[in-house]
Amino acid sequence: METNDRDRVPRRNASHVVEAELEHLEWATRQPSMAIFDAGYWRRRLLAVQSGYQLTRQQDLRLKRILQRLTQPLE
Numbered sequence: 001m002e003t004n005d006r007d008r009v010p011r012r013n014a015s016h017v018v019e020a021e022l023e024h025l026e027w028a029t030r031q032p033s034m035a036i037f038d039a040g041y042w043r044r045r046l047l048a049v050q051s052g053y054q055l056t057r058q059q060d061l062r063l064k065r066i067l068q069r070l071t072q073p074l075e
Contacts, residue, residue: 014053015056015059017053018049018053018055018059019059021049022049022059022062022063022066025042025045025046025049025066026062026066028042029042029066029069029070039070039071042066042070043067043070046063046066046067046070049063050063
């Protein structure tokens with residue numbers, strides 16, 4: 001684990017965990033909306049992954065694409 005600052009929680013380097021979480025979030029955010037899971041909920045989940053793990057460049061791009069999709073208006 002690596003620490004960024006003294007006051008921050010260490011970020012974990014667990015690529016397999018990040019991949020599983022991103023795969024789930026990618027799938028879940030494409031499902032029909034449910035009242036209890038709005039875009040804000042999914043955004044918080046994604047930001048938790050981003051702040052809690054060291055992401056590869058590819059994982060970071062994937063996460064940003066999901067976040068961008070969440071900000072687009074529903075069709």
